Amino acid sequence: MTTHPGYAEEQKDRAVRNARIAAIFAAVAIMLFSFLDQIVYPDYFRTFLLIRLIVVLLSAATLGLTYLPGARSFGHGLGMFQYVITAFSVVVMVHLSEGYLSPYYAGVSFVLIAFLAILPMDHIRAAVVCSIIYASYIVPIAIRGGITEWAVFYNNNAFLLGTVLLAIISSYMSTRLRIREYAARWELAQANEDLKHLDVLKSQFFANVSHEVRTPLTSIIAPVQSLYEGELGELTEEQRILLAQVYRNALRLLDMINQMLDFARFDAKKMQVKLSEVDLAAVIDDTVSAFREVAVNKSLELDYVLDDPPGPIYLDREKMDRILTNLVRNAIKFTEQGRIIVRLGRYNGGVAISVEDTGIGIPKNQVSTIFERFRQVDSTSTRRYEGTGLGLTIVKESVEIQKGTVEVTSKPGQGTTFTVRLPMNLDMRMPEAMSKRRESDRRRGERRAINPRYEGPERRSGSRRRHDLASVDLEDLVFIDSSQPRDVPMPTDEQQSGTLPGFRVLYVEDNADLRSYVRKMLHRKGHTVTTAVDGLEGWTKVESFEPEVIVSDIMMPRLDGYDLMQKIHEDTRFQGIPIVLTTAKSEIDERIRGLRRGADDYLAKPINISELDARIRNLVTRRLFHEAVARAASLEHRMHDLTMSFSRSLDLRDHYTADHSTDVLTYGTIIAEEMGLSVNESFRDALLLHDLGKIGVPDRILLKEGPLDGEEWTVMKKHAEYGAHLLAQFDSFREVSEIVLAHQERFDGSGYPRGLEGTDIPLTARIIAVADAWHAMIEDRPYRKALETSAAMAELSAGSGTQFDPAVVDAFLRGIAKHAKPGGTSGGKV
Numbered sequence: 101m102t103t104h105p106g107y108a109e110e111q112k113d114r115a116v117r118n119a120r121i122a123a124i125f126a127a128v129a130i131m132l133f134s135f136l137d138q139i140v141y142p143d144y145f146r147t148f149l150l151i152r153l154i155v156v157l158l159s160a161a162t163l164g165l166t167y168l169p170g171a172r173s174f175g176h177g178l179g180m181f182q183y184v185i186t187a188f189s190v191v192v193m194v195h196l197s198e199g200y201l202s203p204y205y206a207g208v209s210f211v212l213i214a215f216l217a218i219l220p221m222d223h224i225r226a227a228v229v230c231s232i233i234y235a236s237y238i239v240p241i242a243i244r245g246g247i248t249e250w251a252v253f254y255n256n257n258a259f260l261l262g263t264v265l266l267a268i269i270s271s272y273m274s275t276r277l278r279i280r281e282y283a284a285r286w287e288l289a290q291a292n293e294d295l296k297h298l299d300v301l302k303s304q305f306f307a308n309v310s311h312e313v314r315t316p317l318t319s320i321i322a323p324v325q326s327l328y329e330g331e332l333g334e335l336t337e338e339q340r341i342l343l344a345q346v347y348r349n350a351l352r353l354l355d356m357i358n359q360m361l362d363f364a365r366f367d368a369k370k371m372q373v374k375l376s377e378v379d380l381a382a383v384i385d386d387t388v389s390a391f392r393e394v395a396v397n398k399s400l401e402l403d404y405v406l407d408d409p410p411g412p413i414y415l416d417r418e419k420m421d422r423i424l425t426n427l428v429r430n431a432i433k434f435t436e437q438g439r440i441i442v443r444l445g446r447y448n449g450g451v452a453i454s455v456e457d458t459g460i461g462i463p464k465n466q467v468s469t470i471f472e473r474f475r476q477v478d479s480t481s482t483r484r485y486e487g488t489g490l491g492l493t494i495v496k497e498s499v500e501i502q503k504g505t506v507e508v509t510s511k512p513g514q515g516t517t518f519t520v521r522l523p524m525n526l527d528m529r530m531p532e533a534m535s536k537r538r539e540s541d542r543r544r545g546e547r548r549a550i551n552p553r554y555e556g557p558e559r560r561s562g563s564r565r566r567h568d569l570a571s572v573d574l575e576d577l578v579f580i581d582s583s584q585p586r587d588v589p590m591p592t593d594e595q596q597s598g599t600l601p602g603f604r605v606l607y608v609e610d611n612a613d614l615r616s617y618v619r620k621m622l623h624r625k626g627h628t629v630t631t632a633v634d635g636l637e638g639w640t641k642v643e644s645f646e647p648e649v650i651v652s653d654i655m656m657p658r659l660d661g662y663d664l665m666q667k668i669h670e671d672t673r674f675q676g677i678p679i680v681l682t683t684a685k686s687e688i689d690e691r692i693r694g695l696r697r698g699a700d701d702y703l704a705k706p707i708n709i710s711e712l713d714a715r716i717r718n719l720v721t722r723r724l725f726h727e728a729v730a731r732a733a734s735l736e737h738r739m740h741d742l743t744m745s746f747s748r749s750l751d752l753r754d755h756y757t758a759d760h761s762t763d764v765l766t767y768g769t770i771i772a773e774e775m776g777l778s779v780n781e782s783f784r785d786a787l788l789l790h791d792l793g794k795i796g797v798p799d800r801i802l803l804k805e806g807p808l809d810g811e812e813w814t815v816m817k818k819h820a821e822y823g824a825h826l827l828a829q830f831d832s833f834r835e836v837s838e839i840v841l842a843h844q845e846r847f848d849g850s851g852y853p854r855g856l857e858g859t860d861i862p863l864t865a866r867i868i869a870v871a872d873a874w875h876a877m878i879e880d881r882p883y884r885k886a887l888e889t890s891a892a893m894a895e896l897s898a899g900s901g902t903q904f905d906p907a908v909v910d911a912f913l914r915g916i917a918k919h920a921k922p923g924g925t926s927g928g929k930v
Contacts (some may be wrong), residue, residue, distance in 0.1 A: 104764075106282075106286060107279060107282045107283075108279075110282060111278075112172040112173070112175055112176070112696070113172060113175075115172075115175030115176045115178070115179055115221075116166050116171045116172055116178070117174035118175075118179055118218070118219045118220065119162060119166050119175055119178040119179040119182055119219070120163055120166040121218055121219070122158070122162075122179060122182045122183070122215060122218050122219040123159040123163040123166070123182050124159070124163065124216070125218050126155060126157045126159045126182055126186040127155070127159040127160065129214070130152045130155045130156065130159075130186065130189065131152055131156060133152075133207070134148065134152055137149065137193075137796075140203065140204075141193075141197050143191070144196060144197060145827050147196060148193050148196075151189050151192055151193060152189065154189070155186060157187045158182075158185050159182065159185075159186075161631060161731070162178050162181060162182045163697075165178055171765075173435060176221065176225060178226055179219050179221060179225075180221070180228070180229050182219065183211075183215050183219055183221075183229045183233075183235065184229055184232055186211050186215070187208055187211040187212065187215075187236075188233065188236055190204060190207040190208050190211060191208060191233065191236045191237050191539055193207070193489070194207075194208070194237065195240050195241075196687070198239075199241055199244065199254060200247060200249075200252065200253045200257075201249060201252055202243045205237070205256045205260055206259075207682055208233065208263075209238060209259060209260055209263040211233075212230065212233070212263045212264065212266075213263060213265045213266075213267070216267050216270055216271065218743050219279070219424075220271065220274055221271060221275075221877035222271060222272075222275045223268055223269075223271040223272035223275055224585065225265055226268050226272075227268050227271075228662065230264040230267050230268055231264075233264070234260065234261065237260065238257070240423070240766060241253075243806075250749075263644045269561065273573060274855035284481055290378040300368075304368075308472060313357055317350060317352070317353060317354055317724040318355065320350055321347070321351065321354065322344055323349050324347050324350060325347060327343055328340070328343045328344060328347045335405050338620075341616075342617070342620075345613040345616070345617060348424075348481045348579060349581075349613055351572060351576045351578050351579065351580050354576065355572040355576070355580065358685075359490050359491065359494055359778065360490065360571055362422070362494050362497075362912070363490050363493060363497075366493075366497040366501075368449070371497070372416075372533070373416050373419075373501055373502060373526075373530060373533040374416055374418070374524055374533060374923075375414045375415065375416060375527060375530060375533045375534050376414065376416075376417055376534075377412045377413070377414055377417075378412065378413060378414070378415045378417050378420060378554060379411075379412050379445065380410060380412075380413060380415065380420070380451060380453075381406055381409050381410070381444055383417070383424065383778075384404060384422070384424060384442060384444055384453065385404055386574065387421075387424045387425060387428055387442075387574065388402060388403075388404040388428065388442050388876060390575070390577075390578045391425075391428050391429070391432060391577075391578060391581070393578070394432055394578060394581045395432050395440060395912055397624060398432065398436070399437065400432065400435055400437070400438065400439065400440060401438070401439040402428075402432070402439075402440045402442075403439065403442070404438070404441075404442050404443075404444075405441055405442070405443045405444070406443075406444050406445075407443060407444065407445030407446075408444075408445045408446045410444070410446055410451045410524060413451065413524045413526070413918075414526045414527040414534070415503055415522065415526060416498075416501075416533070417501060419498040419501070419502065420498075421574065422494060422498055423453075423498050423499060423520060424453070425440075425574065426491040426492070426494065426495050426579055427455040427495060427520075428440070428442065428455060429491075429516050429577065429581060430455075430491060430492070430518075430583070431455050431457040431459065431516075434457065434459040434516070434731060435457045435458055435459035435460075435515075436459065436460070436461050437458070438458030438459070438515070439457075439458055439475060440456065440457045440458075441454075441455075441456045441457075442454070442455050442456075442876035443455075443456070444743075446734050449523060449524065449525070450504070450521055450522055450523045451521070451522050451524060451526050452519060452520070452521050453519070453520045453521075453522075454517055454518065454519045454520070455517070455518045456515065456516075456517040457515050457516055458514065458515040459515055459519075460512070460513065461510045461511050461512040461513050461514055461515055461516055461629075462508070462510040462512065462516055463512055464510075466511070467508060467510055467853060470492055470508055471492050471493055471495070471496040471506070471508075472493065480659055484488055485898040491726075492666060492835040495518075495520075499520050499522065502522055502523075502526060503522070503523050503529060504520060504522035505509075505520075505521050506518065506519065506521075507519045507521075507655075535839045543630060546795070554773050580604050601626060602625060602626030602627035602628060603627055603628070603647075603648040603649055603716060603717070603720045604627070604628050604630075604645065604646065604647045604649075605622055605628065605629045605630075605647060605648070605649055605650075605651060605716060606629075606630055606631075606632065606638065606642060606645055606647035606649075606650045606651070606652075607619060607622070607629055607630070607631045607632070607638075607651045607652075608631070608632045608633075608634070608635060608638035608640050608641075608650065608652040608653060608656070608661070608664065609631070609632075609633075609652075609653045609656075609682070610633055610634050610653060610655075610656045610657060611653075612633075614707075615631050615633070618651075618707060618709070618712070619631050621709040622709070622712070622713065622716075625709070625713045627713075627716065630645050633656075634656040634657050634658045634659060635652070635656050635658060635659025635660055635663055635664035636658040636659040636660060638652060638659070638905050639664060639667055639668075640660065642668060642674055642677075647677060648677070648720050648723075649677065649678045649680065649716050649719055649720050650668070650678070650679045650680070650816075651652075651679075651680045651682060651703075651712065651716070652664055652665070652679065652680070652681060652682065653681075653682050653683065654681055654682070654683040654694070655683065661681050661683075661731050662694075665679050665681070665697065665698055665699060666697075666698070669698050676723060676726075676727070677723075678700040678701070678720060678722070678723055679698070679699050679700050679701075679716055680699070680700065680701045680702070680703055680712070681694045681699045681701070681702050681703070682702075682703045682704070682707060683702075683704065683705065683706045684704070690814075701719060701807075702714065703773070721737070736829075751758065753810075760791070760875055760879075761787070761788045761789070761790070761791065762788070762789050763871075763875050764788075764790065764868065764871045764872055764875055765784060765788055765871075767874055767875065767912065767916075768787045768864075768867045768868060768871040769785070769787075770912065770915035770916065771867045771870065771871065771911045771912045771915060772867065773909055773915065774911035774912070774914050774915045775907070775908075775911045777863075782835045782839075782864075783864055784842060785833065785836045786836045786839040786843075786864050786865075786868065787867075787868055787871065789823065789827065789833075789836060789840060790823070790839075790840050790843045790872065791819065791823065792822075792823035792826055792827065792840065792870050793818070793819035793820055793821065793822030793823030793824070793825075793826070793840070794819045794821075794822075794823075795822065795826070796818070796822035797815060797816055797819050797822075797899060798815070801815055801816055802816075817844070817852050817853070818853075820840060820841055820843060820844045820852070820853055821841065823837075823840045823841075823855050824837040824838070824840045824841035825837075827840060828831070839862050839864045839865045839868070840865075841853070842854070842856055842861050842862050842865035843865045843868040843869060843872065844869070845857075845861045845865060845869070846868070846869075846902065846903045846904075847861070847902060847903060847904055847905050847906075848901070848902045848903070850902075851903075858905075861905075863908075866904070866908050867908055869903070869904055869905075870896070870904050870905070870908045870909055870912050871912070873896065873899070873903070873904070874892065874912065877891075877892040877895060877896070878892050891917075893913060896909055896912070896913070897909065897913070906916050
């Protein structure tokens with residue numbers, strides 16, 4: 101049996117513990133059962149008591165040995181010894197009393213079973229112990245002899261031997277279970293260690309990647325800032341708007357990266373506290389003043405209430421900035437109307453900062469988890485508010501690392517209040533964190549000298565990034581939140597020279613910057629674009645704008661891209677409109693999910709405009725092609741109906757040839773199947789219309805009851821040419837006309853009208869010749885009765901090689917044998 105690494109060592113420890121338990125159990129149990137001696141064998145009571153006391157002494161010795169320093173090395177032996185001496189004492193009592201007749205054999209079985217649970221061991225040791233015990237029982241009996249009660253002997257031995265076997269088998273099975281259990285525990289522990297290691301690697305990788313991304317990003321931000329602020333020349337309005345989008349989103353990305361780096365430091369326990377003297381009242385006033393314009397743009401009131409100024413205290417200024425901006429930005433983000441109040445006051449031994457809003461609130465079941473990493477109240481694809489889910493986690497970590505607490509109270513639909521409490525004596529509690537006045541304080545002083553009230557993004561200083569290009573300061577955050585993309589006039593059609601004709605495109609996207617940019621760029625590609633901010637507005641635009649293609653984001657408020665797509669597919673008016681889904685989730689599973697739910701294409705962000713333009717054109721062109729194919733199929737269906745009408749009209753002229761054309765089609769199809777030929781529209785039309793030329797044959801000839809004379813036969817033979825001439829007038833029947841013209845030709849060249857021979861005759865025409873002749877043979881005619889099937893087969897075979905193609909005849913005879921109605925002797929119907 102293969103054991104897992106470390107299992108043997110663990111079993112050594114377990115063997116010592118089990119031997120200890122077994123020794124105690126044996127000493128107690130052996131004495132408890134002494135009352136049976138007084139009842140069953142009173143004459144042996146003293147002798148048996150002495151034996152039991154010896155077992156107690158030996159058990160005490162075993163117990164003592166288990167506490168020796170090297171007990172692990174002989175723990176298994178101690179267990180086996182305890183097992184044997186306990187059972188052996190009962191065996192001695194058996195032999196001293198009645199031998200094989202003694203009921204105490206049951207005591208041996210009891211020891212075997214009890215110790216199986218108390219002192220588990222592997223099956224090999226169990227086999228050794230059980231063999232010794234059983235041998236000590238059976239060998240003296242066999243030596244002594246004199247067995248007279250064989251039934252009792254067999255009975256006692258059967259039960260005892262069965263118990264021995266049960267003990268060995270159970271030991272084997274329990275050993276296997278212990279090995280599996282240990283392997284599972286070992287693998288779980290190993291997996292846990294691997295997870296811990298992976299978590300460390302993840303944090304390191306996370307921090308490294310974020311740092312490496314931040315480096316080129318700051319190199320992008322610097323020149324973009326210079327361009328945006330006009331340092332390299334004046335910009336047009338359109339250029340300024342596009343650059344503002346680039347600049348704002350670059351800063352937003354940098355802020356996200358900085359938050360992730362902070363999170364990684366907190367997660368790795370590497371975040372340090374740097375205390376400096378901070379005028380907290382002034383810091384909060386600056387933050388509130390900076391974000392007041394953002395709040396006003398949303399028609400919100402943002403107020404600052406100073407209850408009890410604490411005066412300058414020692415805090416980590418950088419972390420306080422992060423706490424305040426995250427809480428104020430969250431309040432503005434999640435409040436649609438009403439008021440936000442930031443309050444500063446004192447409490448016992450510290451300061452309290454609260455941010456109270458009248459926003460959407462937090463559900464009761466999520467309040468306790470709101471500070472967890474990556475946690476968002478709404479994480480569905482219809483969530484309305486963007487974010488990484490790290491902001492409140494960083495707030496909590498930043499507060500707690502300064503020995504403070506943060507609490508939240510909320511009522512859904514009424515608002516939320518975050519309360520931060522910080523001690524005022526951090527300089528005494530964390531003296532190691534004291535630092536000189538920080539560089540950030542100096543920069544803040546410079547900013548306030550340049551722009552004391554942060555009056556919006558238009559008054560941004562050109563020196564604002566000179567000290568730390570990788571930081572995102574208060575002005576940056578205000579710029580990110582306050583600036584909104586504005587649409588500029590679209591270029592006129594004259595400005596779009598060189599572009600391909602475009603299509604009507606509906607673009608549904610909740611990100612204003614991206615929505616504005618894609619609209620402009622697609623317009624430059626020649627498309628007519630209308631936009632919607634979410635799926636619900638998108639649905640109304642579908643009804644009013646009637647787009648030729650829809651490009652939609654997936655994660656949007658109110659109605660996401662999947663639900664919008666479902667509404668479009670369920671409405672018969674719009675089912676054919678192609679839909680392209682766009683999302684920042686580029687995993688293959690997400691692509692498969694989108695395509696399975698009915699998307700025509702899937703595009704991962706960031707969007708490449710040229711690729712989007714190509715996919716739009718491909719999808720619309722494909723839709724137009726499918727519509728053309730559908731129209732062609734409809735026309736083909738109508739042509740088929742027309743063909744059936746023609747053939748039916750021919751059949752109705754003569755009641756003797758009723759259903760002739762359709763029967764010929766049936767027989768011809770049988771031949772084609774036997775020959776492995778495909779049955780296409782031209783084949784079917786040729787078989788149905790082979791006698792179309794009979795329209796030009798007068799009724800006096802066509803319906804004559806009796807043989808035709810020479811002149812009449814000459815007219816009748818013209819029907820192939822008449823039919824071919826009529827069909828040749830239609831481009832779609834040119835191939836059919838050639839077949840109809842040749843269907844009266846004979847394989848030996850004696851047919852009409854051109855005397856074609858062998859394979860010069862079109863194959864379909866050769867098939868018609870056999871099918872047409874067969875139908876004429878098995879149906880009544882004015883001049884003769886129908887032939888029986890056997891006679892018709894004989895006549896058809898007789899014409900093989902002269903009138904008919906032998907291969908076609910053979911195929912028909914095979915096919916007709918498979919399809920003939922059972923029991924029929926005439927008619928050859930199928």
